[in-house]
Amino acid sequence: MGSLSIGHWLIVLLIVLTIFGSKKIGALGSDLGKGIKSFKNELKGNSDSEDNRT
Template sequence: MGSFSIWHWLIVLVVVLLLFGRGKIPELMGDMAKGIKSFKKGMSDEDNDEKAADARTVEHRADEAIQAKEKTSKS
């Protein structure tokens, strides 16, 4: 029960190539790269949405402070 020899790895490589074909593996890698790019874009969009929500919260609080100040100055 030792490690695999070079012959084991060659047999595995041949089986993989027979199952997926020569052109299929690069296609799968391209699809994986597109998926990773899409995931990163989604994560950055989520961060931008959170920043925009935080900015709206700050603006809302500022508006409330201005309204409260106006009410106290009218009284």
């Protein structure tokens, strides 16, 4: 009952692909990447504006 083996992870992956489909998972990954990039840009923009104030 410890960690899951590679076989268990492959079965879970197969079930997820069957339920959601590869296109939807790809779109989800793309949206997640855009969100992270936007978040990083906002953090970088905020730190730049703070540096300009002092």
